[in-house]
Amino acid sequence: MSPRRSARERMSALPDERELVERSRGGDLEAFNCLVAAYQDRVYNLCRRMLGSPEAAADATQETFLSAYRSVGSLRSAAVKSWLFRIASNACIDEIRRHRRQAAVSLDAPSPDADPDRTLDLPDPTESPERAALRSELSEALQAELLRLPPDQRLAVILCDLQGLGYGEIAASMGGSVGTVKSRISRGRARLRERLRARPELFGDIVRQER
Amino acid sequence: MWFWRRRHPVSDEELSAYVDDQLSPADRARVEAHLDGCAACRDSLEELRAVKSALGSLPGVPAPRSFALREADVQPQQPAAAGGLARAVPLLSGVTAAAVIAFGVLVGVDLRSSGSGGAADEAFQTSSEDGDAVPDAAAGGDAAESDTRQNDSMFNAVPSEGAEHPAATPGNLPSSQAQDEPALGVAPQATPPGPAPTALPRAERAPTADVAGDGGDDTPWRAAEAATAAVALAGAGSLAFVWWRRRA
Numbered sequence: 001m002s003p004r005r006s007a008r009e010r011m012s013a014l015p016d017e018r019e020l021v022e023r024s025r026g027g028d029l030e031a032f033n034c035l036v037a038a039y040q041d042r043v044y045n046l047c048r049r050m051l052g053s054p055e056a057a058a059d060a061t062q063e064t065f066l067s068a069y070r071s072v073g074s075l076r077s078a079a080v081k082s083w084l085f086r087i088a089s090n091a092c093i094d095e096i097r098r099h100r101r102q103a104a105v106s107l108d109a110p111s112p113d114a115d116p117d118r119t120l121d122l123p124d125p126t127e128s129p130e131r132a133a134l135r136s137e138l139s140e141a142l143q144a145e146l147l148r149l150p151p152d153q154r155l156a157v158i159l160c161d162l163q164g165l166g167y168g169e170i171a172a173s174m175g176g177s178v179g180t181v182k183s184r185i186s187r188g189r190a191r192l193r194e195r196l197r198a199r200p201e202l203f204g205d206i207v208r209q210e211r
Numbered sequence: 212m213w214f215w216r217r218r219h220p221v222s223d224e225e226l227s228a229y230v231d232d233q234l235s236p237a238d239r240a241r242v243e244a245h246l247d248g249c250a251a252c253r254d255s256l257e258e259l260r261a262v263k264s265a266l267g268s269l270p271g272v273p274a275p276r277s278f279a280l281r282e283a284d285v286q287p288q289q290p291a292a293a294g295g296l297a298r299a300v301p302l303l304s305g306v307t308a309a310a311v312i313a314f315g316v317l318v319g320v321d322l323r324s325s326g327s328g329g330a331a332d333e334a335f336q337t338s339s340e341d342g343d344a345v346p347d348a349a350a351g352g353d354a355a356e357s358d359t360r361q362n363d364s365m366f367n368a369v370p371s372e373g374a375e376h377p378a379a380t381p382g383n384l385p386s387s388q389a390q391d392e393p394a395l396g397v398a399p400q401a402t403p404p405g406p407a408p409t410a411l412p413r414a415e416r417a418p419t420a421d422v423a424g425d426g427g428d429d430t431p432w433r434a435a436e437a438a439t440a441a442v443a444l445a446g447a448g449s450l451a452f453v454w455w456r457r458r459a
Contacts, residue, residue, distance in 0.1 A: 033279040044274040054275060061278050069285055139269055160231060161266035167233050186227035189262050196262065206261040 017080055024072045032072065035080060036065050042081075042163065043088045049158050050092040052147045060095050064088040085163070085173040089155055096151050138202045145195045153188030160185050221245045221252055230259050300453055307446025314439035321432055 017038075023031035043064055047057035064087045075083055127135075146154055152174070159170045160181075170181045196203035221242050228234050229242050246252055 029280060029282065029285060036279050037277070040274045040278045041271065044278070045272055048272050049269070058275060058278075061274070065278050065280060066284060069280055135268075138265060142265055142269060157266065161263050162269060164267075167228075167231070182224055182228050182233065185231070186224040189227055189259055190223055192262050192266075193258050196265075197258075203261065203265075206265050207257055 021072065021075060021080060024069070025075075029069075032069050035084075039081070039084050040065070043084060046085065046088050046158060046163060047092055049143065049146060049162055050151075050154060051095060052143065056095060056099075060088065060091040063091045067091070079172075082165075082169050082172045085159065085165070085169075086175075089159075089173050092155065093151055134202065134205065138206070141196070141199060141202055142192070145192055148195070149188050149191055153184045153191070156181055156184035157188040157192070219245075219249070219252065221249075223255070226252065226256055227259055230256065230263055300450065303446050303449050303453070307443055307450060310439045310442035310446060314436060314443055317432065317436045317439060321436070 017035070020031045020034050024035065040061065044057055044061045047060040047064070048054065051057050051060060064084065068084055068087050071087075146158070149157065155174060156170060159165045159173060160167075165173065167178045167181045167185075170185075171178050174181065225234065225238065225242055229239065234242065246256065
């Protein structure tokens with residue numbers, strides 16, 4: 001097993017999810033907590049990449065699951081992932097709006113502190129130290145640039161490229177049409193591309209790999 | 212930039228969707244045909260793929276702790292507090308509206324009786340239906356917003372209606388107010404809606420002699436006015452607070 005799993009690779013279907021949802025609807029907290037255990041990493045990652053700070057991400061994650069439990073009665077289908085991501089997306093957007101000033105601070109001054117979790121970037125023994133350092137620096141730069149994107153573009157890009165959702169699922173999570181999703185992703189990527197072009201020592205390497 | 216866009220049949224957005232394999236078969240064929248002959252778009256495509264790939268390779272951060280809900284997180288008290296607040300709103304609205312009306316009537320009667328001595332007697336001998344209808348209408352509203360607006364309109368309407376409504380007498384009001392204020396102070400708990408709606412009907416049937424006979428002593432009158440004003444303000448303040456909490 002690779003010691004470093006990207007966020008996109010964490011995609012496992014949960015068996016008898018439908019049953020867990022039914023039992024949760026009946027007030028079975030233990031069943032609901034099984035769903036929490038299955039999705040909390042993904043939800044936390046979404047919040048972490050959206051909000052930048054571990055504390056804000058933890059708050060938004062807690063809020064997401066509380067809100068989900070209270071509204072599980074209105075969940076009609078077994079599309080738990082989209083439903084949870086929708087709640088999480090709203091929680092993140094609400095958090096950004098509520099703390100606009102704090103978000104602006106991180107927008108103005110992206111620093112290595114914006115991604116203190118880089119220590120969790122587990123070392124790959126097959127990787128040279130130089131590559132590891134470069135990759136770590138790229139991660140920091142990407143996270144900083146993500147925080148500079150407008151929230152709707154940031155969310156669309158994160159759901160697509162980090163969480164691996166299709167455009168339809170993203171539209172369900174964010175509201176709006178597939179066309180809107182397409183546009184937001186495109187604009188978000190274009191901005192990120194512009195920023196990364198200014199860091200050819202980081203970006204150039206990845207572009208070469210794509211050839 | 213516009214020139215570039217005009218000359219090129221494939222937009223950035225289409226390239227982006229192409230990277231995600233989200234184009235229709237027809238659009239995909241068109242883009243691929245174009246890419247065959249356009250180096251600039253191929254470069255652009257590579258950069259977009261690189262951005263997507265870099266994002267996808269960002270390390271997944273494991274949740275720092277378990278976010279499993281505890282019983283305490285989802286206790287009925289929490290939803291019941293919200294429910295209790297919701298139940299308290301009609302009660303609060305009724306009490307506030309009643310206090311506003313009572314205040315207006317007291318002031319109105321007070322002004323009239325200070326103008327002409329016997330007017331206070333006439334004010335209390337009108338029909339009882341009007342007095343019943345108004346608090347019910349006030350208690351019917353669920354949204355705090357509409358209730359405060361209703362309160363405002365009642366404020367405006369009261370001076371003209373003041374002479375026609377049998378008011379809660381000073382003797383009755385302080386006692387009902389004493390029952391109401393604890394209810395206002397602990398809004399999350401459901402309180403039986405007994406005191407507010409029954410205060411007025413009781414007041415109508417009460418002998419009004421003590422009001423008419425107070426020509427020489429203003430203190431109970433002032434006290435009643437102050438009390439109803441306080442109840443009205445407290446009620447309006449509580450409703451505003453509930454409305455603000457719901458918005459937050």
